[in-house]
Amino acid sequence: MRSVPSLMLEPALNPNQDAGTSRDALGLGGASTGGLDTRHGTILTLEDISVSFDGFKALNNLNLYIGVGELRCIIGPNGAGKTTLMDVITGKTRPTAGKAWFGETLDLTQMSEVQIAQAGIGRKFQKPTVFEALTVFENLELAQKTDKSVWASLRARLNGEQRDHIERTLGTIRLDAFAQRPAGLLSHGQKQFLEIGMLLMQDPQLLLLDEPVAGMTDAETEFTAELFKGLAGQRSLMVVEHDMGFVGTIADHVTVLHQGSVLAEGSLEDVQADERVIEVYLGR
Numbered sequence: 001m002r003s004v005p006s007l008m009l010e011p012a013l014n015p016n017q018d019a020g021t022s023r024d025a026l027g028l029g030g031a032s033t034g035g036l037d038t039r040h041g042t043i044l045t046l047e048d049i050s051v052s053f054d055g056f057k058a059l060n061n062l063n064l065y066i067g068v069g070e071l072r073c074i075i076g077p078n079g080a081g082k083t084t085l086m087d088v089i090t091g092k093t094r095p096t097a098g099k100a101w102f103g104e105t106l107d108l109t110q111m112s113e114v115q116i117a118q119a120g121i122g123r124k125f126q127k128p129t130v131f132e133a134l135t136v137f138e139n140l141e142l143a144q145k146t147d148k149s150v151w152a153s154l155r156a157r158l159n160g161e162q163r164d165h166i167e168r169t170l171g172t173i174r175l176d177a178f179a180q181r182p183a184g185l186l187s188h189g190q191k192q193f194l195e196i197g198m199l200l201m202q203d204p205q206l207l208l209l210d211e212p213v214a215g216m217t218d219a220e221t222e223f224t225a226e227l228f229k230g231l232a233g234q235r236s237l238m239v240v241e242h243d244m245g246f247v248g249t250i251a252d253h254v255t256v257l258h259q260g261s262v263l264a265e266g267s268l269e270d271v272q273a274d275e276r277v278i279e280v281y282l283g284r
């Protein structure tokens with residue numbers, strides 16, 4: 001767990017600036033955990049997780065612990081099991097064996113995908129899935145926690161707090177100037193940012209991002225790094241990425257997966273110097 005959220009240095013990126021006082025009052029420190037029990041400082045615990053597809057072990061006795069507010073990068077060769085790991089955490093794939101806890105008390109193996117999302121785990125897939133015909137603002141509006149239908153949601157009047165939340169998120173993802181633009185007219189990178197914004201509207205405590213900078217320009221990649229560093233501390237992030245330059249910019253802790261298990265863990269420097277990691281992933 002990091003003790004000094006980097007977003008303290010970048011207040012403009014903090015979508016929850018005004019929530020700080022109440023969090024402190026609750027004794028939750030720098031991270032908002034939305035009622036989740038994280039008293040031991042761990043938001044995600046995976047122990048001896050295995051996933052078999054017709055006898056093939058995509059995950060094999062995997063152990064992984066993510067601290068509250070941590071920004072963890074997961075790297076590893078194609079087929080190592082990185083996406084399968086996210087599938088297990090989000091309930092899309094059931095582990096054949098092992099334990100998966102969100103906070104201290106929520107057993108992810110017993111929860112549906114919807115329950116897991118509602119409990120505070122948000123996931124971004126590689127391909128952005130925004131509503132192209134709707135404006136940026138409307139996309140964020142729809143993404144707010146609600147059980148209404150699409151059209152009922154858009155017709156319902158926003159209260160001040162909801163509008164503020166959308167405005168703050170627009171700032172966080174730097175799309176303020178594009179609020180009224182149909183999402184279909186955004187660049188690939190902007191669509192990715194909008195989708196991250198849509199995730200943030202649901203106030204997740206743990207964000208899973210699978211290859212978020214694939215296909216982005218250098219400038220977009222740089223902004224993504226800033227954005228993630230700003231989000232860490234108050235939320236926990238698990239980022240799968242092959243782009244080592246990007247990983248080097250954001251990660252203080254890296255996990256290397258290989259053949260469904262953790263091969264190495266530590267700073268990027270440490271794992272880059274690890275002979276086994278060089279052998280299977282980074283090349284000589």
Ligand SMILES: Nc1ncnc2c1ncn2[C@@H]1O[C@H](COP(=O)(O)OP(=O)(O)OP(=O)(O)O)[C@@H](O)[C@H]1O
Pocket residue numbers: 053058076077078079080081082083084085
């Ligand atoms: N539904 C499935 N049925 C059978 N095999 C699967 C299934 N999903 C994944 N696999 C296999 O499990 C292994 C791990 O796949 P996974 O997609 O998790 O790898 P990855 O680390 O995300 O790779 P990449 O870097 O290419 O995205 C691969 O060998 C893949 O072919």
Ligand SMILES: [Mg+2]
Pocket residue numbers: 082083084
């Ligand atoms: Mg993958």
